[in-house]
Amino acid sequence: MSDPSNRIGDLSPEAKRALLGHLLQKKASASNSLFPASYGQRALWFLWQLAPQSAAYNILYSARIRSGVDLAALRRAFQALADRHPILRTTYTRSLGKPVQQIHEQHQVHFEEVDASAWTWDYLNARLFEEADRPFDLERGPVLRVKLFARSPQAHVLVITIHHIAVDFWSLDLIVNELKTFYAADKTGAPALLPPLPAQYADYAHWQSQMLEAPEAERLWSYWQKQLGGELPALNLPTDRPRPPVQTYHGASHNIALSEGLTARLRALAKAEGTTLYVLLLAAFKALLHRYTAQDDILIGSPLAGRSRAELSRIVGYFINPVVLRSHLSGDPTFKTFLGQVRGTVLGALEHEDFPFPLLVERLQPKRDASRSPLFQVAFIWDKLPQPEEPGEPAARQDGRMLDLEPIAVGQRGAPFDLTLTVAEGSGSLTASFQYNTDLFDAERIVRMSGHLRTLLE
Numbered sequence: 001m002s003d004p005s006n007r008i009g010d011l012s013p014e015a016k017r018a019l020l021g022h023l024l025q026k027k028a029s030a031s032n033s034l035f036p037a038s039y040g041q042r043a044l045w046f047l048w049q050l051a052p053q054s055a056a057y058n059i060l061y062s063a064r065i066r067s068g069v070d071l072a073a074l075r076r077a078f079q080a081l082a083d084r085h086p087i088l089r090t091t092y093t094r095s096l097g098k099p100v101q102q103i104h105e106q107h108q109v110h111f112e113e114v115d116a117s118a119w120t121w122d123y124l125n126a127r128l129f130e131e132a133d134r135p136f137d138l139e140r141g142p143v144l145r146v147k148l149f150a151r152s153p154q155a156h157v158l159v160i161t162i163h164h165i166a167v168d169f170w171s172l173d174l175i176v177n178e179l180k181t182f183y184a185a186d187k188t189g190a191p192a193l194l195p196p197l198p199a200q201y202a203d204y205a206h207w208q209s210q211m212l213e214a215p216e217a218e219r220l221w222s223y224w225q226k227q228l229g230g231e232l233p234a235l236n237l238p239t240d241r242p243r244p245p246v247q248t249y250h251g252a253s254h255n256i257a258l259s260e261g262l263t264a265r266l267r268a269l270a271k272a273e274g275t276t277l278y279v280l281l282l283a284a285f286k287a288l289l290h291r292y293t294a295q296d297d298i299l300i301g302s303p304l305a306g307r308s309r310a311e312l313s314r315i316v317g318y319f320i321n322p323v324v325l326r327s328h329l330s331g332d333p334t335f336k337t338f339l340g341q342v343r344g345t346v347l348g349a350l351e352h353e354d355f356p357f358p359l360l361v362e363r364l365q366p367k368r369d370a371s372r373s374p375l376f377q378v379a380f381i382w383d384k385l386p387q388p389e390e391p392g393e394p395a396a397r398q399d400g401r402m403l404d405l406e407p408i409a410v411g412q413r414g415a416p417f418d419l420t421l422t423v424a425e426g427s428g429s430l431t432a433s434f435q436y437n438t439d440l441f442d443a444e445r446i447v448r449m450s451g452h453l454r455t456l457l458e
Contacts, residue, residue, distance in 0.1 A: 035101045035202040036209055037092065039356030040318050044165040045092055045099040045138065047416075053135045056249035056414030057164035060132040061172055065156040067404040070187060071113060071148070074403070077182035078109045078146055080192070081175060085316040087166050087201045091141040101202060110142045116149040116157070124149060125410075128159060132413040136163040158405065164318060169383065170305055171316040176405065183403045201317030211354065220355035221363065223348065228324055228375070232366055233297050235289065235377050237418060239440040246370045248439045251415025256450045258430040262457060266430070273336065275343045277430070278382045281423050281457075283342040285380055286327050287335065288453055296330040301376035301417070304353045322357045323349040324375050373417055381422040421453075 037045065044057055082088040089107030092099055116124055127149070136143060143166040149157040160175070167175070178194060185192035211217060258266075270280045286298050306312075306319035325345050329338065361374045368374065415437040422433045432453065434446050 033103050033105070034093075034095055035103060036205050037099045037101050038201075038205040038208055038318065039358045040321060041092070041101070041165050041205070042099050043358040044163075044318070048136075048138050048163075048165070051249055052137075054249040054414060055133045055135065056251065056416045058132055058134075058136070058414065059162050059164055059167060059169070059172060060128075060410055060413075061160040061176065062128055062131075062408040062410055063158050063405040064408060065158055065403065066406050067402055068154060069148075069156050069403070070183075073183055073186040074148070075109070075111050076186050077179050077403075078111055080182040080186075081178055082107055082109050082144070084178070084194070084197070085175075085200075087317045088144050088162075089141075090143065090166065092138045092165065101205070103202065104141075107142070109144065109146060111146045111148075113148045113150060116151050119149075119151070124151070124157065128157075128408070128410050129413065131159050131161050132410060134161065138163065138165060157408070166318065167316055168303075168305075168318055168320045170307065170319070174314065174316055180403045180405070184401060187401045195314065197314055198311045199315060201315055204312065204315065204317060204319070208356070212356075212359070217355065220352045221360075223352040224324075224355055224360055225364070227326060227348070228360075228364055232299060232375060233295060234369070234372055235295065235299065235418075236293055237289070237378070237440075238292060238445075240442045240445055241440060243371050244439055247372060248437065249414050249416060250438045251413060251435055252438050252443065253413075253433050253435045254443065254446045254450055255409075255431060255433045256454060258432065258454065258457065260429045262454075263429045266457065273339055273343075275339065277425060278423075279343050279346050280339065281382070281430075282325070282346070282380050283327075283335070283339045284456055285421055285453065286342065287329070287338065288449070288456055289378065290329045291452075292449075297326070297328055299324055299326050299376045301325070301357075301379045302349075303379070303381060304350070306353070308353075321353060321355075322376075322379070323353055324357075324360075325349060325380075377418040379417050379420040381420060383422055383424040 047057065048054075086103045087101075088109075089104045090101050091104070093102050094100065114127075116127075119127075131145075131147060134145075143163045145161045147159040147161075149159065151157065160172075162172070162175075178192075181192050181194055184190075266280060267277060270277050273280075282300070282302070286300060289298055289300075290296070301322040302325055303320040303322045306321045312319060325342070327338070327342055327345060333341070357375075364375070366374050415435055418437050418440055420435040422435065424431045424433070432450065434450055436446050
């Protein structure tokens with residue numbers, strides 16, 4: 001009998017969801033530790049081989065621990081995380097010429113405590129940047145590193161560094177929340193109340209490969225081929241230095257905050273136009289790039305979460321998939337007209353987001369330029385900041401029964417693209433971070449650009 005996944009494209013949406021849920025629950029053979037890598041992982045593996053010392057795809061989370069801390073319990077909590085999520089104990093190798101995941105049944109978490117009692121805060125901050133810049137060896141591992149800087153018996157700074165091939169930012173939130181759950185369970189002796197996982201990341205990679213063999217994949221490909229066919233323009237932002245002949249990944253970031261008043265007016269405009277803040281800020285950013293480049297055909301990459309199904313919401317892994325959002329500003333459209341165009345482009349991309357970006361590049365075969373990333377050179381990211389949690393009872397914080405974390409903003413190091421704008425939505429206002437390639441741009445230029453964006457939004 002033929003594999004039922006080959007008939008996905010012929011099913012109703014309800015039957016398709018049921019079948020994909022069945023496929024996700026089909027576990028890969030436990031007797032084999034090698035599993036296919038997802039298309040997103042293959043792309044990151046390729047980029048790591050090109051620049052193994054780059055920090056462009058390092059994800060760093062740092063926080064002050066505002067509670068007392070039990071070092072042994074914290075180690076066990078991290079080990080419980082790795083035991084629950086195989087992607088955190090996975091390394092990468094080649095099999096039959098393709099990158100594959102090698103899942104290790106047993107893997108001790110890389111956990112290190114550092115005495116920082118004599119350090120100034122400036123020196124500790126410099127060490128945080130060092131952690132962000134330390135490369136990973138994807139072949140040997142680990143892909144997860146934990147450091148605890150002890151400033152005093154009651155003051156610690158926790159640093160978690162993970163390579164992007166193992167997690168996305170959604171996953172990072174899962175890791176932090178589950179870490180607190182495991183820690184509290186260890187301290188109280190109660191079981192960790194976490195739901196069993198319906199699948200693991202290796203199952204998702206298997207489902208993706210099955211989907212791409214089904215008629216559904218051709219429907220998705222036809223859409224992107226129509227959107228991006230032909231010769232695509234590179235976005236030529238003015239730079240402070242000539243572009244290196246081979247793309248580099250050295251980066252820095254600059255942050256700005258938008259006032260609550262401006263954020264409220266932007267929300268009102270988005271609502272009046274029947275769209276979202278994401279679409280509104282994306283359109284404004286594209287308008288800004290049009291002003292900077294005088295180009296009418298603007299292509300921006302924007303990563304989507306890739307977790308449209310409930311079965312994926314609790315799985316740690318690399319699910320995000322960049323979509324290319326193409327807009328035309330010829331004919332000097334009004335902003336509201338352009339906003340409607342961008343809205344339509346985003347809706348189309350959301351309906352066809354499951355086609356992997358690396359496969360899209362492979363099929364489109366754009367003219368390759370070693371100095372630029374393919375298809376787009378500028379990215380736009382939308383992030384929703386987690387709401388502050390209740391701190392819990394003071395006694396539980398003081399004796400370490402609860403892990404009370406206060407995140408420290410370090411800033412993303414490295415630059416996977418020429419320029420990336422990340423807009424984060426909090427409860428009252430928006431913040432924006434410009435991540436830029438320091439081999440192309442001076443900090444002063446990016447500061448001016450952020451001011452121009454603020455003025456445009458006003």
